[in-house]
Amino acid sequence: MLAFEDIRFAPALPDTHMQAAHDLPMGLLTKIPVEIDGAEGLGVAPWDDLLMERPARHDLYVLCRPFGWPLMVGFVGGDFAWEIEAAGEAAAVDFMTDRLEDMFGSAIRRRVRRSAMTNWARERTVRGAYAAARPGRAAARARLAEPLGDRVWFAGEALAGPLIQTAGGARLSGEAVAAAVAARLGAPSA
Numbered sequence: 001m002l003a004f005e006d007i008r009f010a011p012a013l014p015d016t017h018m019q020a021a022h023d024l025p026m027g028l029l030t031k032i033p034v035e036i037d038g039a040e041g042l043g044v045a046p047w048d049d050l051l052m053e054r055p056a057r058h059d060l061y062v063l064c065r066p067f068g069w070p071l072m073v074g075f076v077g078g079d080f081a082w083e084i085e086a087a088g089e090a091a092a093v094d095f096m097t098d099r100l101e102d103m104f105g106s107a108i109r110r111r112v113r114r115s116a117m118t119n120w121a122r123e124r125t126v127r128g129a130y131a132a133a134r135p136g137r138a139a140a141r142a143r144l145a146e147p148l149g150d151r152v153w154f155a156g157e158a159l160a161g162p163l164i165q166t167a168g169g170a171r172l173s174g175e176a177v178a179a180a181v182a183a184r185l186g187a188p189s190a
């Protein structure tokens with residue numbers, strides 16, 4: 001959002017902070033959950049991980065039967081995730097179903113029930129999964145975390161130190177910044 005200047009600041013953000021936002025572009029992870037009739041008979045246990053490495057083709061990671069539910073959840077990332085979200089849910093479910101067929105045999109196709117695809121790239125106020133520093137630009141995180149004129153503070157997963165890219169890191173970063181703002185305002189700390 002910052003790099004695309006979708007949030008307007010007056011006065012404008014300094015070049016240091018704009019460069020830092022530009023150096024922390026969003027990466028993408030896409031989940032493709034597929035409900036399988038009789039998934040308990042597939043020979044995989046709840047929470048099993050399957051990684052389908054396909055030389056010269058797109059890989060697929062599958063989380064099996066979370067919580068014992070009849071679900072197989074496919075994950076794709078990187079350039080392929082942007083492609084598959086643009087191609088749409090039907091294409092993504094086709095890809096996932098084809099791979100399940102590779103792993104479990106053709107009969108599984110008839111057992112596919114409901115399906116879905118996350119689409120965080122299309123969500124215009126989010127635009128991806130989490131930030132990844134461009135090569136050689138990891139210092140951008142510290143630069144973006146510098147408050148501006150004691151008036152503007154930034155927080156979130158991109159600035160979460162050892163917990164970057166995670167929900168827990170986003171929360172801790174938000175709490176730390178909120179505490180810094182409260183201290184600046186002279187409010188008693190929580």
Ligand SMILES: Cc1cc2nc3c(=O)[nH]c(=O)nc-3n(C[C@H](O)[C@H](O)[C@H](O)COP(=O)(O)OP(=O)(O)OC[C@H]3O[C@@H](n4cnc5c(N)ncnc54)[C@H](O)[C@@H]3O)c2cc1C
Nearest residue numbers: 001007029031120125126129130156157165166167168170
């Ligand atoms: C498919 C997927 C799987 C993931 N799996 C995991 C996992 O297993 N474990 C884990 O820890 N993390 C996971 N993550 C990452 C985790 O979701 C993120 O790191 C976390 O949500 C980032 O939180 P944030 O508050 O920094 O940013 P966001 O969650 O992006 O929050 C920013 C908020 O700002 C809002 N916003 C934007 N512009 C404006 C505006 N102008 N005005 C007001 N509001 C605005 C947005 O709508 C959004 O709600 C996953 C992410 C994806 C996409």
